Amino acid sequence: MxxxxxxxxxxxPKTTFVHYWEKCVGSCHGYTALREDYRKQLEKAAGDIGFQYVRFHGILNDDMCVVQENRPGEYTYNFFNIDNIFDFLLRIGMKPFMEIGFMPTPFASGEQTCFHYKGNVTVPKDYQAWDSFIAEMMRHFICRYGLAEVRQWYFEVWNEPNLKFFFAGDQKDYFTLYEHTARAIKSVDTGLQVGGPATAINAWIPELIDYCTQNGVPLDFISTHHYPTDDPLWNSGMSLEAFFADIEKKAKEGHSEEIHKQATVYRRGILKEMTERARKDAGDYPLYYTEWNTSASLPDDVHDYPYSAALVTKTVIDNIGLVDAYSFWTFTDIFEEHAQHCGEFHGGFGLQTVHGIPKPAYRAFELLHRMGSExxxxxxxxxxxxxxxxxxxxxxxxxxxxxxxxxxxxxxxxxxxxxxxxxxxxxxxxxxxxxxxxxxxxxxxxxxxxxxxxxxxxxxxxxxxxxxxxxxxxxxxxxxxxxxxxxxxxxxxxxxxx
The missing domain is CATH 2.60.40.1500 (Glycosyl hydrolase domain; family 39)
Structure with missing residues (x-):
């Protein structure tokens, strides 16, 4: 050629260049943030790349020991482990982007769980108890860290509630959970920032805005997720249930090649297309992508090779002006969703291997960070x-x-x-x-x-x-x-x- x-x-003439991709980065479930190796890798990534906030699942999981039920309807709260993590984040100049979930077992209405660490994904059995807990947790944060500090944090209700794997209810159930959680947070201080729907595949954005508008429910920002490999589903017009039912049908019929294509093939520039639609759906609300990567599959070797560095770079450049935060999932392969995978390189989501070897995508973010403010x-x-x-x-x-x-x-x-x-x-x-x-x-x-x-x-x-x-x-x-x-x-x- x-x-x-x-x-x-x-x-x-130059224009302001906001490093929106540095606003936040993702990590594995909250408990891993108590590990020394996790902390060293996060501090290094924040220094090299400029990450400001960190988001993780499971801050309320049972392994965090946040809620105990002494007798039916009587609860004790213990924020020690959350404080330990948040103290560390503030010490290294970062802040929490707090995903509120999953459901502490004492509050849970069912037994459905997700991942190796068994996060409960059911709605509260008693919303009055849930509301009281959320309000008390906010009061605790303000008492410990000060109102001015906590007003700079973000509180996101749940994770991917449009996937049955992550949420046992339907859209109506999520909106109820969102309303109770948002109202409880705002009952403590109206300046605290709360949002959602934290959905997969750019879903439920206009629906949540309509619900909050019609019912006077607080909503400060829109959050959602996407991956380029969402493309077949995003364009199929199917519901999630119909899409996966179609996959299951093809599997039974032995069409493995068609399944592979349906799950992995996507158009060049698809992430920008998705972001443009989400930006339109979000209207005047800040739009935060709180999870994205170059592939949704784990393990997937593309995560470890220069392929991901090139896709990260193009995507960040494509989405300038469309999104207010773009949180890469995740900063490290210290990652236990399906138990810790073996091997220094195993196709994990992280920018660094389990022992902190930077991958090509890490270096891409490092180069992006070297660019200035214009x-x-x-x-x-x-x-x-x-x-x-x-x-x-x-x-x-x-x-x-x-x-x-x-x-x-x-x-x-x-x-x-x-x-x-x-x-x-x-x-x-x-x-x-x-x-x-x-x-x-x-x-x-x-x-x-x-x-x-x-x-x-x-x-x-x-x-x-x-x-x-x-x-x-x-x-x-x-x-x-x-x-x-x-x-x-x-x-x-x-x-x-x-």
Whole structure:
């Protein structure tokens, strides 16, 4: 293929560049936040990438020991473990994005649970008891941390209630749970921020807004989730139940290839399409995606390879101006939803392996973080390659480029030529993520996939995860400068000019 030519003007008017993807990051259930290794990895990610809030399931699970029933209808609350976690977050400069769930067993109306850690997903058996508990928990937070601090937190009601796996009720049951929880929170202080519906696949947004408007229920923000592999369901027009019933039917008929396609194939740019619709549905409410990743499957090797770095970069650039927070799920493979998986690299959701080896997607967020608070006018994609120019966090000018394609579609190395008018710098560096750079998974594969790497292997893996860095030649032109570089398939590159 020929050279792709991009053009920008260093004197063009810049606009504010909000790092919305740094607002929040996801993690496994709350109890894991009591672990030392979890804390070290979160602190590192916050420092390298700039994450401000963290969200996790199960802050009210039984393993957190929050509620005990002494005798029928008489409860004792214990916020010690929650305090321990929140104290840590504040100590490292972060804050909680508190997903309220799952249901403490003493309050639960049933026995249905989810995941290895058995989070109860039923509604309260006694809403008066639930309301009292929620209000008391808010009062406790305000007493311990101060009203001004707690008003900066976010309280999100439940997780993916449109999936039977996560919620034993229907939409009406969720709206009832949301109303009780939101009113209980606001009864303590109207300045506390509460929202939902925290749904999978961008669902229930207009319905929740309508319910809250018609019934005078507090609603401060909209939250939802999506993955690119939601595409077949999102476009099918089916209900979730009908979609999975169709999958089950095809499985019984032996159509495994069709099932695989239905569960994994998606269109390039689908996450932007989903976000645009959610933005429209949310209206004037802040829109927070509190869960997303490059694949919803676990394990899925795409999480460990440069493929995810390229998709992360394109998606973050695509969604500028559409979303107020975009919380990647998750920052680490310390992750116990289906028990802790074996192997340093096992296709987990995390940006870091269980021992903290940064994956290519981690490095992509690191490059995004190096960009400053102002951006230049958008440059149109050419083929699979796109780029964004912005001020540098440490001064100068940054250009972030990606070569992104979806699975099973043509992809290859591209040569890129960038003309920058009204620029006279003489020094440029390029930082790379691709098959040969910032890709520790490749080395691990070449090692024979050791399940328990020794100290020497761990050192080599960490070194392999480091960004590629080299000098980039600059050519002067009549109107400014020109740089030329190659970007492999699924590659990401940051050019820094100072």
């Amino acid at each position: 020929g050279t792709l030519q991009f053009h920008m003007d260093a004197d063009a 951006r230049y006018p958008a440059m149109e994609e050419q083929g699979n390659v796109g780029m964004l120019a912005a001020s540098g966090r440490d001064g100068g000018l940054c250009v972030l480029a990606y070569n992104q394609q979806i699975p099973d579609q043509p992809a290859g190395k591209e040569t890129v030529e960038l003309q920058i008018d009204n620029c006279s710098v003489t020094c440029a560096e390029i930082f790379r993520i691709d098959e040969e750079h910032g890709n520790a998974r490749k080395l691990w594969d070449n090692m024979g996939c050791p399940e328990y790497p020794d100290a020497d292997q761990m050192g080599r893996l960490y070194q392999a995860s480091v960004l590629g860095r080299e000098e980039l030649a600059i050519r002067k032109t009549e109107t400014g400068i020109k740089v030329e570089f190659e970007i492999p398939e699924y590659g990401v590159a940051l050019i820094q000019l100072k």
